Amino acid sequence: xxxxxxxxxxxxxxxxxxxxxxxxxxxxxxxxxxxxxxxxxxxxxxxxxxxxxxxxxxxxxxxxxxxxxxxxxxxxxxxxx
Amino acid sequence: xxxxxxxxxxxxxxxxxxxxxxxxxxxxxxxxxxxxxxxxxxxxxxxxxxxxxxxxxxxxxxxxxxxxxxxxxxxxxxxxxxxxxxxxxxxxxxxxxxxxxxxxxxxxxxxxxxxxxxxxxxxxxxxxxxxxxxxxxxxxxxxxxxxxxxxxxxxxxxxxxxxxxxxxxxxxxxxxxxxxxxxxxxxxxxxxxxxxxxxxxxxxxxxxxxxxxxxxxxxxxxxxxxxxxxxxxxxxxxxxxxxxxxxxxxxxxxxxxxxxxxxxxxxxxxxxxxxxxxxxxxxxxxxxxxxxxxxxxxxxxx
Numbered sequence: 001x002x003x004x005x006x007x008x009x010x011x012x013x014x015x016x017x018x019x020x021x022x023x024x025x026x027x028x029x030x031x032x033x034x035x036x037x038x039x040x041x042x043x044x045x046x047x048x049x050x051x052x053x054x055x056x057x058x059x060x061x062x063x064x065x066x067x068x069x070x071x072x073x074x075x076x077x078x079x080x081x
Numbered sequence: 082x083x084x085x086x087x088x089x090x091x092x093x094x095x096x097x098x099x100x101x102x103x104x105x106x107x108x109x110x111x112x113x114x115x116x117x118x119x120x121x122x123x124x125x126x127x128x129x130x131x132x133x134x135x136x137x138x139x140x141x142x143x144x145x146x147x148x149x150x151x152x153x154x155x156x157x158x159x160x161x162x163x164x165x166x167x168x169x170x171x172x173x174x175x176x177x178x179x180x181x182x183x184x185x186x187x188x189x190x191x192x193x194x195x196x197x198x199x200x201x202x203x204x205x206x207x208x209x210x211x212x213x214x215x216x217x218x219x220x221x222x223x224x225x226x227x228x229x230x231x232x233x234x235x236x237x238x239x240x241x242x243x244x245x246x247x248x249x250x251x252x253x254x255x256x257x258x259x260x261x262x263x264x265x266x267x268x269x270x271x272x273x274x275x276x277x278x279x280x281x282x283x284x285x286x287x288x289x290x291x292x293x294x295x296x297x298x299x300x301x302x303x304x305x306x307x308x309x310x311x312x313x314x315x316x317x318x319x320x321x322x323x324x325x326x327x328x329x330x331x332x333x334x335x336x337x338x339x340x341x342x343x344x345x346x347x348x349x350x351x352x353x354x355x356x357x358x359x360x361x362x363x364x365x366x367x368x369x370x371x372x373x374x375x376x377x378x379x380x381x382x383x
Binding site: 012015016019020023024026027030031034035036038039042046047049050051052053054056057058060061062065 | 085086138139141142143145146149313316317320321322323325327328330331332334335338339342343346
């Protein structure tokens, strides 16, 4: 494996680790704080529940990826590419 | 752990693993992965109505992550993706109406099942044959390319259609092609997806490559881009009907998002024909799952 490929792999692994940590934190927070409200919403108003579901899914994807990219930039890991 | 919306007790780790596996497949091959996640969720005890809806919800998030990553790698043709969506939406409606019509005239489960298996086996066999030929071609001719297609007959015929308006897709290396062809290909995918009750990723990907001549890496990214919209629409409609457990979807997405990143980045290290050769195993797996169901196994319909 070339040194460039090694650096890319390292960059990717670090980014992945950060991303995984953020996801675990989010996952625990989601279950802790969203469980009851979302469950109540499900039984009271399915329209609001549907849009809230899509919102949460999109936010989880976009925001966490954005935070990871930000951290990677702050750590200077983006420069290896 | 008990999920309050479905009332089902499942180990969240199992859901994360399902999400991860489907995420890797999705990121690498540009498919939604419903054909694999669905049966696994059903086997783990999730009620049938929640299987499809929840799967679509986590698919939306996973596809956003994978499509974003592919876009950063230059593998998404947004213009092509948007136009394909238009054709696909029309096709899905036509496909759903065909099924509705056929259902009124008798039990069509077996007919659909057999048609599904035939299409999946044909895609699998053709993609495997073509990719092996392309790999040999690159080796024998010592080509220094990341992608090559050994079967260009369909592409040539499709590109020779001069029905105006003509459009170009620079991101896919397509100088000129009839808009109607693009919409038509999207519609064919939509009809098959609507009639067979699947997302259609494994039908769309080969069509993009062999019909339109899109490079494999761009086909994967563009397919994922389209899945973002189709899965988001599916999530909304299913959630309104009470078929989505958002907590389960968030847990699955934890694994899927990581898997999707790995899958998407891994495409950088594989040439187009190798991706297609590995891809050919997916429709085969899908066909086997349908055969098991038709033979009486406890499999839900997807």
